[in-house]
Structures are given as structure tokens and as C-alpha cells.
Amino acid sequence: MNTSPEIADRLKLALELAVTAGRGTLKHFQKAGLVVDRKSDDSPVTVADREAETYIRNQLAERFPADGIIGEEFGVTEGTGDFRWIIDPIDGTKSFVAGVPLYGTLIGIEQAGQNVAGVIYIPGLDEMVYAAKGCGAWYKQGDAEPTLTRVSDAKSLADGVFVTSQVNTFARRDAFEAFNRLEKAAFITRTWGDCYGYLLVATGRAVAMVDPMLSVWDAAAIQPIMEEAGGAFVDWHGEPTIHSGEGIGANPHVMPEVLAICREYPRLP
Structure with missing residues (x-):
């Protein structure tokens, strides 16, 4: 991988966390009795959102304790180093609540205020796209090997x-x-x-x-x-x-x- 070892190590962990946390949401997906709470901005939140973010935060605290964290559900944890993780455990909670599988787990990584890596994982479809600066973007579905991906060349x-x-x-x-x-x-x-x-x-x-x-x-x-x-x-x-x-x-x-x-x-x- 054509990036620093520090970024490569964090991207590797981000991939693991996105998949594990994302798949963890499926135990609540399309299940009867899901409780939907409302946050101060009236947006919905569920136990699945909170569990996924808690899992990611706990793993980060263990693996990279100096890194900062911003998460949708639990706010800011200040770090002491250059790296910061920005987490949305369920991007598309309304879709999740409605039983539509087009929601995802998002993990972004900053270094000194610059976005250097990111992961999108769609648990309901088992699709993922991820990237790190200078390494291209990669797409993976199911158990297939990841392949380089590009935007379309459509002209309009x-x-x-x-x-x-x-x-x-x-x-x-x-x-x-x-x-x-x-x-x-x-x-x-x-x-x-x-x-x-x-x-x-x-x-x-x-x-x-x-x-x-x-x-x-x-x-x-x-x-x-x-x-x-x-x-x-x-x-x-x-x-x-x-x-x-x-x-x-x-x-x-x-x-x-x-x-x-x-x-x-x-x-x-």
C-alpha cells in the first residue's frame, strides 16, 4: 500500500471495524419490536446505532488510545495525536428502521485535519468501498477479492x-x-x-x-x-x-x- 504505515494500519482496522459493527446491526434489522428513540434534533436513533458506535469506540480506545474520535451518537473524544476517527455507525437510520437495506457504516480517518482514508460498508448488501490517499479506491462485495474502482466517464x-x-x-x-x-x-x-x-x-x-x-x-x-x-x-x-x-x-x-x-x-x- 503506497501510504504511511500509520495510515495503512488504521485503514486495516477501519475495514475490520466497519464490517463487524455493520454486520452487528443486522441482528436488529427487520426485527419486530425495534424501539426508535428521538434525539434532540428529532432524528431517529436505535439500539443498533448505539451498539455499533460503542463497539467501534471501544476497539479504537484499545488499539489507538491517542487518537481522537467524533461519532454521531456519542460526540467528541479528544485525542493527543495527529489522528482522528469520524464515525457514523448507521448512515441512513430511517432506511434501517423502515427495513430498507440501503444504509451503511461509515468510518473516516483524519491526519492533522486532512481526510486520509475512508470506508463505506453496506451490511444489508455486503458491499464495501474504501480508500486511502495515494492508494486508489477499492470495491468489495461478499467474499470476492477487492478490485480497484473508478467513477464513470459519463460526460453529463x-x-x-x-x-x-x-x-x-x-x-x-x-x-x-x-x-x-x-x-x-x-x-x-x-x-x-x-x-x-x-x-x-x-x-x-x-x-x-x-x-x-x-x-x-x-x-x-x-x-x-x-x-x-x-x-x-x-x-x-x-x-x-x-x-x-x-x-x-x-x-x-x-x-x-x-x-x-x-x-x-x-x-x-
Whole structure:
């Protein structure tokens, strides 16, 4: 692997943790009696979210105790070194609660504030895509060997699939017309959302994924994967960041077309 031993060791662990934690959620998936609680922002959370993040945090504390952690369910644990892990134990909790298998476990790794590696694992489909800076993006399904993956070479939205997580988030930021224009321009539009949409872009099956609103734990794993797959992950004004509360993942041909629409809207406060 063409990266530092420190990053390689952490990526290896991230792969193990994403699979183990992700598969652990399946014991609650599509099971009767699942209790759904509401967080302060009214978003849902379940025992599966909490168990998965707790497992990951416990393993990190044992293996890399100096590393910091940000997790959706349990907040920030400060570290004493350069590395920080950013975790979303179930990205797509609403899908999980509804019994739809298009949810995933996300693990991103930062070094000195830069995203250096990321993992998306979809437990219900046993699909994974992962990357580290300078090492390419890799796709794995089931027991098959991982293979290098690339974004598509489609030249425009009209040549492929546009995906987004939830249509009404465009309206929530007064940008519903942006969705209308993207949908009209695309060959087909689907809401195969959350991290699964970005997995589709990174593996060449969709040409663009647009999120009007998202959190840092939704984005951290995505950025290195998109970049190493030959695409990009940027905010609505083209900045390659995970901290703007919004995101676009696309191949290099389609990105300018998407940005021409999204740049018309002001940044989120």
C-alpha cells in the first residue's frame, strides 16, 4: 500500500471495524419490536446505532488510545495525536428502521485535519468501498477479492443516474428548484440515498450524488473515496471540504454541470 504505515494500519482496522459493527446491526434489522428513540434534533436513533458506535469506540480506545474520535451518537473524544476517527455507525437510520437495506457504516480517518482514508460498508448488501490517499479506491462485495474502482466517464447528467438522499431537504434550504433542474437534466433520478448513493458514484453506477444538508460524520469517509476513485467531493460552491453542511460527489465531467446549478444558492449558515 503506497501510504504511511500509520495510515495503512488504521485503514486495516477501519475495514475490520466497519464490517463487524455493520454486520452487528443486522441482528436488529427487520426485527419486530425495534424501539426508535428521538434525539434532540428529532432524528431517529436505535439500539443498533448505539451498539455499533460503542463497539467501534471501544476497539479504537484499545488499539489507538491517542487518537481522537467524533461519532454521531456519542460526540467528541479528544485525542493527543495527529489522528482522528469520524464515525457514523448507521448512515441512513430511517432506511434501517423502515427495513430498507440501503444504509451503511461509515468510518473516516483524519491526519492533522486532512481526510486520509475512508470506508463505506453496506451490511444489508455486503458491499464495501474504501480508500486511502495515494492508494486508489477499492470495491468489495461478499467474499470476492477487492478490485480497484473508478467513477464513470459519463460526460453529463443526461448520460447517467443522479441520486440524492431525501428530496425535501432541498426545500428545507430553499433550493427545491435546484432539485428540479438536476432531475430534469439527468437521464434518471433516484433517491438511493445516504452513503449508498456515494458508493454508486464511486463505483461508476451513478454520475452524481447531491446532499443539500449533511453532517461531518456523513461526509468524512466519503471525501477520500470519491477523490481516489477519480471524482471529487465538494460543497455547493466547489470547495473540497466536509465541514460546510452540504455535499456533492461526482465524476469530473459532471461536477461542473452540477455546480453551475448549486452555486446559485447561498452557503448554509
